[in-house]
Structures are given as C-alpha cells and as structure tokens.
Amino acid sequence: MAVTLDAQLLEILACPSPDHAPLTPGTPDDPAADALTCTSCGRTYPVRDGIPVLLLDEATPPTNGEPDTDSPDDSSSDGA
C-alpha cells in the first residue's frame, strides 16, 4: 500500500540527517512502497501503520551509485 500521508505533512517532514532535506513517498525502486526517501542523501525510511519512522538507525542506505555526501558517519574514521 502506498504512503497516504497528507500532502501538507509531507511538505514539512524532513530527513533526520543534518541537512533536513525533503522526503518523497516510496523507494527509488517502488514509488508505491510504504516508505519515505530523502531527496538529498537517498536514505529510505519505513512507514509502519501510518507512522513515519524517521530514525537514522532504521534507515536503508541509498542504493549504489547515489551520493551520500552528508552522512556524519562517512568521514574517514580512525584518523588513518
């Protein structure tokens, strides 16, 4: 079932990553999926029983080829 969130609500929901980019319904592969996809970082968030789960921990990373430039976790770690 497609996401049936109110259009006004969709306008104000934002990705919980630091750039707060707008979200679009569905996933890149399935626009009718119960999910919201970030228009900037490409993360996909589930919508369960009408509840958008906007948690970075529960996001699906973008499918290959899409940039993920704003992830706070992507900076080179370990100081290596």
Add this chain to the structure above:
Amino acid sequence: MARSFDDLLAEAAAVPVAGWDFAWLAGRATERRPSWGYQRLLRDRLAAASSALDVQTGGGEVLAGAAPFPPVQAATESWPPNVAEAARRLAPLGGVVVASTDEPPLPFADGAFDLVSSRHPATVWWDELARVLRPGGTYFAQHVGPATMFELVEFFLGPRPQARLLRDPETEAADARAAGLEVVDLRTERLRAEFLDIGAVVYFLRKVVWTVPGFTVEAHRDRLRALHELIRRDGSFVAHASRTLIEARKP
C-alpha cells in the same frame, strides 16, 4: 487494622506500573496540580494554530485531551511502546505520530510550525525548537521544575545540592533567549504532594523511575522501613513537585 510493612511492600512491588495513569494511588497519595491548567491553555493555542508539533508526546494522552487539532498536527516520540499508543490515540483526531529520537535534529523542515508544545520533556533543545518554528511562532510547554520531589529524593539518596540547581527556570529562559526566542511567560509553582502509606511511595518510585535512579524494594528496604515508621508516626510524608510553564515566541 493497619496493614503491615511487608504486606504494603509486597503489594506495591507487584502491581503493574506502565503508562501515566496514577489512579492506583487514589486514597493513598495526592499531588496538587499547577494553577495554570496546561491542557486548557494548550487547547486555546491549538485552536489558533495552522501547523503544530508536540515534542516527546509520550502516549499522546495530554495532547489528545487538548483537541481539536489544527490542519497539520504532528507529534514525536522515541520509546516504541509509546509511539504505538500515541498513534492509536492521536490518529482518529487527525494527529500524525513520527517515531524519532529525543535528540536533534527534529525530522522537520525549517519554519514548519507555528506552534510547538511539550509537557515534561526529558530534554529541551532550544536551537532545534527555534529552527522548526516559523517567525511569529510559539513554543508552549510545561517543564518539570527545579528540585521536584526532593524531600523524597533526599530521603533515599541524602543531600543533593548540585542536583537542586538543575532545571532552574531563569536558566531555561536564558537558554531560550540565546536561541533567538522571546520569553513571553515564565511561571514556576511548588505543588504539595502527600503520601499516606509506604506502598504509595513504592508505587511512585517504581513508576517515576528517575526520581531515585535504580530504585528497587530490595536495595532500599532499610530506608523504606524508616519512611514507613515516619508515616506511621506523622500520618503522612509530604514532598513538593515543581513545575514550570514557559511560553517563548520566535520574532
């Protein structure tokens, strides 16, 4: 006949304490409510709003009681059992629950709301609240105030002079101003609370878990017995809850 210490403890240690319904305490404990009536004031503000957010909504009980909602009403909650309960309660009223963390960033666009509300948030992130408010928008909240229930806290934990300084309303107002908000109302009240038997104390400490962190009947049995004797002698144990009402406007 007065019930025994062991009997009162056994009963209060076994009763379920989930949720924020305190009906079990009827006749065994009382707590005054703040004079301002947060829910009634929230209802007035929701009636004038077009887009509102309730932060850390819990099970949505307080927000639901302030309906009807504006055309857009969102609520955030982080604890999964509360998320489901809040959704059940708020969806029929037109509210949408969003599962999010209690920490920034809030999953909303800049300037998304003309009203942001919260009752008893665990933490207040002023910069983030200011970000999601549109110019002219308002943050309206009841916070837990300084040194709440400290007679009870210090009976179990001893003097806590540093903790008494937390949640100072003037500090909160200064933080709000530092985030670019204008504080238009700031009130704090101390509210008499009275426990009539030790079972009521155990129930309260099990339910409001942060009062005496790590509280268990077993670990605090000696202090519980001392408090039981005190209540038997004096008829009750009196403490004071503390609440702050704050309203801040984004210029």
